[in-house]
Amino acid sequence: MKNRYEFGMEMLKKVDGHAGEAVVAPLGDLGKILVETFGDIYGREGLSLREREIATIAMLTVMGRETQLKVHIVAGSNVGLTRQEMEELIIHTVLYGGFPTAINGMNLLNSMTLPGEVK
Amino acid sequence: MKNRYEFGMEMLKKVDGHAGEAVVAPLGDLGKILVETFGDIYGREGLSLREREIATIAMLTVMGRETQLKVHIVAGSNVGLTRQEMEELIIHTVLYGGFPTAINGMNLLNSMTLPGEVK
Amino acid sequence: MKNRYEFGMEMLKKVDGHAGEAVVAPLGDLGKILVETFGDIYGREGLSLREREIATIAMLTVMGRETQLKVHIVAGSNVGLTRQEMEELIIHTVLYGGFPTAINGMNLLNSMTLPGEVK
Amino acid sequence: MKNRYEFGMEMLKKVDGHAGEAVVAPLGDLGKILVETFGDIYGREGLSLREREIATIAMLTVMGRETQLKVHIVAGSNVGLTRQEMEELIIHTVLYGGFPTAINGMNLLNSMTLPGEVK
Amino acid sequence: MKNRYEFGMEMLKKVDGHAGEAVVAPLGDLGKILVETFGDIYGREGLSLREREIATIAMLTVMGRETQLKVHIVAGSNVGLTRQEMEELIIHTVLYGGFPTAINGMNLLNSMTLPGEVK
Amino acid sequence: MKNRYEFGMEMLKKVDGHAGEAVVAPLGDLGKILVETFGDIYGREGLSLREREIATIAMLTVMGRETQLKVHIVAGSNVGLTRQEMEELIIHTVLYGGFPTAINGMNLLNSMTLPGEVK
Numbered sequence: 215m216k217n218r219y220e221f222g223m224e225m226l227k228k229v230d231g232h233a234g235e236a237v238v239a240p241l242g243d244l245g246k247i248l249v250e251t252f253g254d255i256y257g258r259e260g261l262s263l264r265e266r267e268i269a270t271i272a273m274l275t276v277m278g279r280e281t282q283l284k285v286h287i288v289a290g291s292n293v294g295l296t297r298q299e300m301e302e303l304i305i306h307t308v309l310y311g312g313f314p315t316a317i318n319g320m321n322l323l324n325s326m327t328l329p330g331e332v333k
Numbered sequence: 334m335k336n337r338y339e340f341g342m343e344m345l346k347k348v349d350g351h352a353g354e355a356v357v358a359p360l361g362d363l364g365k366i367l368v369e370t371f372g373d374i375y376g377r378e379g380l381s382l383r384e385r386e387i388a389t390i391a392m393l394t395v396m397g398r399e400t401q402l403k404v405h406i407v408a409g410s411n412v413g414l415t416r417q418e419m420e421e422l423i424i425h426t427v428l429y430g431g432f433p434t435a436i437n438g439m440n441l442l443n444s445m446t447l448p449g450e451v452k
Numbered sequence: 453m454k455n456r457y458e459f460g461m462e463m464l465k466k467v468d469g470h471a472g473e474a475v476v477a478p479l480g481d482l483g484k485i486l487v488e489t490f491g492d493i494y495g496r497e498g499l500s501l502r503e504r505e506i507a508t509i510a511m512l513t514v515m516g517r518e519t520q521l522k523v524h525i526v527a528g529s530n531v532g533l534t535r536q537e538m539e540e541l542i543i544h545t546v547l548y549g550g551f552p553t554a555i556n557g558m559n560l561l562n563s564m565t566l567p568g569e570v571k
Numbered sequence: 572m573k574n575r576y577e578f579g580m581e582m583l584k585k586v587d588g589h590a591g592e593a594v595v596a597p598l599g600d601l602g603k604i605l606v607e608t609f610g611d612i613y614g615r616e617g618l619s620l621r622e623r624e625i626a627t628i629a630m631l632t633v634m635g636r637e638t639q640l641k642v643h644i645v646a647g648s649n650v651g652l653t654r655q656e657m658e659e660l661i662i663h664t665v666l667y668g669g670f671p672t673a674i675n676g677m678n679l680l681n682s683m684t685l686p687g688e689v690k
Numbered sequence: 691m692k693n694r695y696e697f698g699m700e701m702l703k704k705v706d707g708h709a710g711e712a713v714v715a716p717l718g719d720l721g722k723i724l725v726e727t728f729g730d731i732y733g734r735e736g737l738s739l740r741e742r743e744i745a746t747i748a749m750l751t752v753m754g755r756e757t758q759l760k761v762h763i764v765a766g767s768n769v770g771l772t773r774q775e776m777e778e779l780i781i782h783t784v785l786y787g788g789f790p791t792a793i794n795g796m797n798l799l800n801s802m803t804l805p806g807e808v809k
Numbered sequence: 810m811k812n813r814y815e816f817g818m819e820m821l822k823k824v825d826g827h828a829g830e831a832v833v834a835p836l837g838d839l840g841k842i843l844v845e846t847f848g849d850i851y852g853r854e855g856l857s858l859r860e861r862e863i864a865t866i867a868m869l870t871v872m873g874r875e876t877q878l879k880v881h882i883v884a885g886s887n888v889g890l891t892r893q894e895m896e897e898l899i900i901h902t903v904l905y906g907g908f909p910t911a912i913n914g915m916n917l918l919n920s921m922t923l924p925g926e927v928k
């Protein structure tokens with residue numbers, strides 16, 4: 215049976231891909247807690263991974279956490295969100311967080327090449 | 334053809350029900366701008382209303398905007414989110430916003446009777 | 453010559469009226485530091501008191517600090533802002549902070565009777 | 572050997588007392604995750620409980636999370652912080668978060684009777 | 691008669707100059723909504739453009755939105771705010787948002803050459 | 810007798826070292842107010858400098874103010890916090906501010922060589 219860390223790392227790879235592993239590697243104990251808690255929560259039933267990434271991208275956009283937003287734009291793509299859907303999601307945040315964070319999020323998305331896209 | 338305000342009010346009623354109208358009524362010009370912008374954005378294609386409310390509830394939870402969260406928990410219910418799904422969504426926010434805002438959001442949800450529930 | 457506290461208290465009374473004194477009274481040393489720093493800054497040249505309150509009301513609205521916003525809506529009125537101008541200012545915040553904080557600010561303003569208004 | 576939940580609940584009682592249990596009771600799965608993560612982190616070595624509460628009270632003050640601040644003012648008292656030290660800590664936050672959140676935190680502290688104090 | 695977009699673009703050029711156009715160009719539909727809403731709000735009566743930029747610069751400073759602050763420091767200059775007045779405004783934010791965001795805002799202002807200044 | 814500025818500058822050098830002076834130098838009047846207020850508050854009794862930096866590092870982490878966090882990680886080291894203690898403190902913030910700001914804080918700490926460390 216997998217322990218919390220092993221399960222969390224498996225979930226992290228599934229959702230965030232190599233970007234997730236790269237985030238965790240230098241973090242020491244914080245990385246361990248992150249992997250375990252990530253697995254505990256993303257591994258729960260009740261919302262699909264697609265729905266979890268919709269929530270995550272919206273939150274990270276309005277909070278202005280761009281380093282993490284970049285990771286979760288890739289994650290969104292991994293779990294089935296298209297570029298157009300993520301653009302739409304960032305537009306949606308305007309109502310609740312105003313234009314500055316939405317502009318920053320959109321510029322970040324525009325600067326990225328998603329998995330499967332040709333540069 | 335409906336103008337922006339009429340379309341927005343129709344969309345607001347569909348999503349937020351009477352709670353939405355009650356929010357707008359005392360706001361004067363701000364209410365007008367809210368209704369029109371709400372319609373412009375919620376009326377766009379690309380994300381379902383269910384997905385828009387997943388994003389909205391997550392954002393309002395981490396931002397600690399409880400008055401609006403209350404309105405959008407009802408809206409979530411109106412567009413098909415179950416109480417369990419909204420609990421799950423609030424749990425999901427812990428990773429990105431920490432425990433205090435998640436606790437406040439969960440207590441708010443627990444205090445509410447959703448459309449169709451018996452008190 | 454007035455010391456920093458005396459000057460600050462005079463400035464606080466001029467801007468915030470009795471509401472300002474009521475804020476400071478229970479705060480002990482924090483109140484002393486508040487009065488002195490308030491005087492240091494509001495007493496500077498370069499911006500009018502009207503312009504300082506425009507900035508203050510906008511900031512407190514987007515930050516969601518409603519207890520202080522209430523004090524500074526009265527202060528705004530004391531230094532010459534009309535109710536209509538403060539409504540306009542709250543509408544202006546929508547672009548930068550989104551609708552939830554603007555709605556909360558407008559509802560707060562609507563709930564208040566300003567100096568010189570008849571209830 | 573205690574599992575994560577049992578250890579977390581023991582730690583929560585030690586730090587937050589009955590207030591902590593009251594927070595967790597209505598939260599369902601979120602409460603379980605809170606207790607476990609609280610135990611994982613507060614149970615770590617490297618900082619004393621007194622130092623952890625200094626950090627916690629400062630963070631909750633500047634974030635304006637008053638419901639949780641109330642719980643952690645009691646917790647601070649439980650792990651050895653005096654009322655004067657907590658007043659000092661709230662004054663310290665002015666430099667980093669400004670006056671509004673410090674004023675709100677001080678008023679909250681002033682409104683509370685700490686363990687061992689006579690009303 | 692101009693439509694919302696045309697009016698908004700005219701207003702954006704008047705306030706933000708070329709910097710505003712550069713912001714909008716890569717944003718697709720978000721840019722369209724931004725231009726229209728910007729025009730709707732900046733085009734309202736009740737506050738002068740100078741007063742609107744005072745509010746905007748203060749808000750963006752305390753929210754730490756530096757990319758937008760840079761645009762609105764130029765806008766402030768376009769509508770008549772001097773460098774000294776903007777310095778004064780950033781000093782004013784200390785009371786409400788603390789020192790870190792004010793320091794960041796001041797360093798940004800110091801790094802910029804305003805329209806009409808010689809480098 | 811030292812005036813407020815002289816005392817503040819002495820305290821700033823003691824806590825922040827040369828990094829503190831470098832922060833203040835380009836800030837004009839804002840720098841003067843910062844030095845004076847810093848001295849007023851850090852010079853108070855009731856909390857040790859070590860405890861003040863514990864509070865400061867925690868606040869700056871959850872608020873995502875990385876430029877200032879960098880200065881206060883050096884300050885923490887100056888007043889006796891070890892790298893391990895600061896790592897522990899950043900891990901502690903996860904409970905209250907979530908993972909993104911903790912990850913950013915830890916990466917910042919990891920990127921720095923503290924006084925007395927060999928690169």
